[in-house]
Each structure stands twice: as C-alpha cells, then as structure tokens.
Amino acid sequence: MNPPGYPQPDRPPVVRPLWSLAGPALGAMVAAGLLTAPIGPLGSAITRDLGLSTTAMTVTVVVPYVVATAALVVPGYLLGRRWPTATGVPALVLLLLGSVLSAFAPGAGLMGVGRVVDGLGAGIVVGVALALSSQLGRWCSRARLVLGLALGVALLLGPVVSGVIAQAASWRPAFLLGVPVAAVALIGTIASGIAMLVGRASRPSPPASPAMTTLLPGETQLGGPAR
Template sequence: MRNSHSLRWAALAVLLVAEAMNLLDATIMNVAAPAVHADLGGPVSAIQWYGAAYTLPFAVLLVTGGRLGDIAGRRRVFRAGTAVFALASLACACAPTTGALLAARAVQGAAAALVIPQTIGLIRALFDGSELARALGWIGPVMGLAAVCGPVLGGVLTHAASWRAAFLVNVPLGVGVLLATPLLSEDRSPRRPRLDPLGTALATAAAGLVTYPLIEGAGLVRYAVTWTAGLALAALFALHQRRRDRLGRSPLVEPGLFADRGFPAALLCSLLFFAVATGLTLVVVVQLQLGPRIGVLPAGLTLLPWSCAMAVASWYAGARLVPAYGARVLHAGLGVLLAGVLAAVAVYAVVPAGRYPWPLLPVLAVCGAGQGLFTVPFFTTALHRVCPHETGSAAGLLNAVQQLGSTLGVALLGSVFFARGAGAAFGTAAGLLVATGVAGALMTRCLDVGVKSYGRAHANR
C-alpha cells in the first residue's frame, strides 16, 4: 500500500467517510426525532431515547471496540462494524414500531463503537512522517463539516421524503466504504490486550441506570434507588479495573490515569460540556417543531448558525488563538458559550412560544463559536501529561465520556424542556456550564499547561 501515493489518500477518504457517517447519524436524528415520534407514536420520552439508544452503547463499547481491533486486526473489525452499521441503518429505516427502532439504534451505536476506534490506527498504518501529520489533520475539518451538514441534511431528507430516508442514506455510504476496504492495510497491536467482558457489562449497566430515570421521569424514591445502584456498579467497575491491573490482565481503563487529579477533572469537564452542547441542540429543534410547528426543514436550518460558527471558531482557534494563548482559549470558549446560553434564556422569556424566535439565530451563532473555541484546546490539554503507554486508553476514555455526556445531556435537558420549557432547559445548561468552568480550571491548574507547550505542539505538526 505504501508504494502508491494516490491509493493511500483514497484509503484515507474511505476512513473519513466512515467517521463522518457515524457523526451524521447522531446529528440527523436530533432533527428528525419529532417526525419519527409523530409517525410511530409512543411516549414523548421516546424522542430522547432515539438519540440515547445510539450514544449509550457507543460510549460504553468504544474502548472494547478498540481492543477488538488490537486483537483481531483493525481492518477486519472496521469492515465488520461498517457492515453491521449499514444493516442496522436499514433496520431503522424499516422499523414498524418505536421498540424496533430503539433496538436497531442500539445496534447502530454498538457498530459505531467498532468503527471509530480503528481509524487512527489504520491511518498510522497507511502513512508516516510528514504525510501522517497531514492525514491526521484532515479529521478535524471533516468532522466539522459533518457537524454543519448533519442538521441540514436531516431536515432536507425528512422534509423531502420521510424520516426513514435519514437512515437509508447510510446504506449506500456503508456499501461504498465496504467495497473500498481492500485499499486499507491490515494493522494490529504487537502486544494484544485481553478483553474484559465483566468490566464492559458493569460500565453498561451503571450508565444505563443513571440515564434511565432522567429520561423516563420518576419519583424521588425511584431516582434514589436507580442512581444508588448505578453508582454502586460504577464503584464495582473501578475496583474490578484495579484488580485486573494488579493481575496484569489489561484493564479497560488504565488506573494510572487517575493518579493525577488533572485527568479526572478533564473527564468531568468533557461529560458536562458535551451534555450541554448535545442536549441544547435537541431542545432547539424539538421546541421549534412542537411550539411554532415550523416543520423539520426550517428547524434543521435554524441550527446552521451554531454549526457554521463552530466550524469557523474551531479553525481560527487552531490556527491563531491556541498557539498564542494556550489553555486560556478553553476558558474563553466556555465564557462565550455561557453568554450565548444566558442570551437564549432571555430570548425564550420574551418571544411567545407559538412564534418563530428570530432573535435566537445570532444567539445560536454565539453558542457555536463558544463550542468551537473550547473543543480545539480541550483534548490537547486533557492529554498533556498522559504517559505514552496510556495514550490509547486515555483517548478512548475521553471519547467514551464525551458520548456518555451527550446521552446524559439529551436525557436531562430534554426532560427539563418537556417539564418546564426551553427557557428552563437553557437555564439548567447555564448551571452545568458553571460547573464545567470549575472542572476546567482544576484541569488546567493540575496539568500545568502553558502557552509554550501549545506552541511546541503546533510547531511539531
């Protein structure tokens, strides 16, 4: 493979399409969910479950998916995950009931957890030297483009055909990726780790118990029982990981990552931030379709200022701000996003529920700019002092917590919206952002990330 320059870059395109396909599926569903609910019926909480059923298995199986690639070969696991994802997408498009759709969405999330962890390793197998840096540099722009196109594509497909078309679009994409997988070089870890089925089961059960009452609603007793059980299983998971580490049995999470308070603070920061970012986009599109009843296409287009501002701010932060100001850009991004969220609270307080909130459009652009400013320095900061042998586990855990945060954000902010309205949901998000700022301050202080380290990191790219 290394003897053909054009084939290597074609293979990179295959990997990027697969990554974008998984991101598009999550963002498309946020826009199409009210239309799905109107067609299939069921409880209103199903609108939240359509997203959570995908992101929850995606989150808890990401690390296991990476381990399977190390053991069985990344190209083989990538191919299997893509095939299952395409078939599950077809099942989603044909789902006759809410239960069938939720089951197919869960399979989609599990398949995505097989695909996404393989891409970095497969890119490293294709490129080296300066070409590797250029190839990895394409991931951010492509993901940004997918984030911009997702809401619009979801609105266009649902408006022009039906919500089922939003799932069917994955089928030809998946088939195309499968046909092109011979371009990829097989790659696996020289040191094959072991799987941890018990650890995966404990993590899945704990996340499910924490998420379920947020979506379904419950009395105080049920909240206390389910959350206590979830936290107990999370504690058992931590003890299990320490035991596997002592026995030399490849824990899912490297315990050494928690020796420094900075990395746990980074995990909390990621959980809270992505809960806000994902939960609010759902609130916006659902409110527009259930309040002013403007239709799925205008609702999707309403998110365009957020997505475009995020893409522009991400580029400018990476090119100019982060090399010059380092981790301070992260805190600036949180401040900008908080300002946008508070402005949205004011908009929802002034604009009647039955009218289209035109003042919300520039406010959403401010929110998107804040998200773009935050995300670029965040991952560099979080991984600043991670040891080389812990990098894979740390990156996988950060991505898993990001997806878990998205799940909790849809559950919590969606529930607040259905109970008290969009303004209350944005107000709750403002409180979460304050907590995110505290976690971010602890992270940067513990990891001691300075401007010079950012300058060196960007100079070496």
C-alpha cells in the same frame, strides 16, 4: 525470543499506506452524521409517526446510539491498530444493518434495536479510523487534522440533511441516506485490506544476519574447544 541476559530487539512501529484510511474514515463520517441526525425535523417526524413523546423518542433513538458508540470507540481503536480490516468490515456491516432496521422500524421497539446496532458499528469504525490515522508515518498529523475536520462537518450536516429529507419525503429515507455511503466504505475497506495483504506477501524478506551475542561466563562457542 532471546534468552535472559540478552538485549531484546525493538519492534519497528507499524506504518500503513495513506489510502488504507479511506474506507474507515468514510464510515466514521456516516457514524457522525447518524449521531446528530435526530436533532431537529427528523426527530419531530419520528415522534409524530410512531406516536412517541419527546422523552420516549430521546430514549429510543438518541440514547441507545450514543451509549453503544461511546462504549466501543476504545475497543475499536485497540483492535484496529492490529487488525484494521478484520475489525472495520464487521463494523461497517453493523452500520448498514442498523440503518436499514431503523429505516423500516414499525415501532419504537425495533427502532431502538436498530439504533443499538447502528451505534455498535459506529463506535468500532470510528475507533478503527482513529487507529489508522496514527499509523500513517509522516502523514499522521495531517491525516488526524483532516479526519477531525471531516467528522466535524458530518456532525454539522447530519441534522441539516436529514431534516431536509424528512420534510420533503419522510424520516425513513433519511436513515437510508447513509447506506450507499457505508457500502462504498465497506468496499473500500475490503479492497485496501486485500491490497495490504498482497503487498505484505510480495515483500521480499530481509537477509538473515548472523546473530551477534556476548558469551556469558561458563559458555563456549558452538564447535569451539572448551577451555
């Protein structure tokens, strides 16, 4: 840290490799699909099998996920800018755990818990993906465009794919559909984090340059005669 009166050096912007976005972006797509999945046949199947009214299904399945996701997008973004791997890995674990809890919920209570856990992981991983898309240097604008399109497609496909599965089998496998995808995203996030850590450790340190300072009144150079 420079003393008062001396110019502070500018901190260079963080630039991450393009492939570091892959894992969190895949997790964000799962999160977007889970957001819209209860719309249509899946919601009707849950209402019928758990003996819920339409209002109770909305309060149990839709609202907890939406609230939890919205509450953690910004914290996920802020933390993901500095610690994308340490933030993204727990988020994807929560996404996996919430999906499993929702799929095997015997009643409305555990279903609500599963959707809250799902939403917590979803909000964080979406924030991490958005943060990484802004740290890719010259790829930023294109990465944001592709990420936005991918999330839009996931939102549209969520009710379609889950509805087909709910009609063909049951609503429970529909929640499990995103589990293997989220697992791949988790593995990718861990692998990219390790690769970035190794690359940072093997990067040679820049040579130290002599400090160029301007003497303040009354100061003398070290080792020089005082006048």
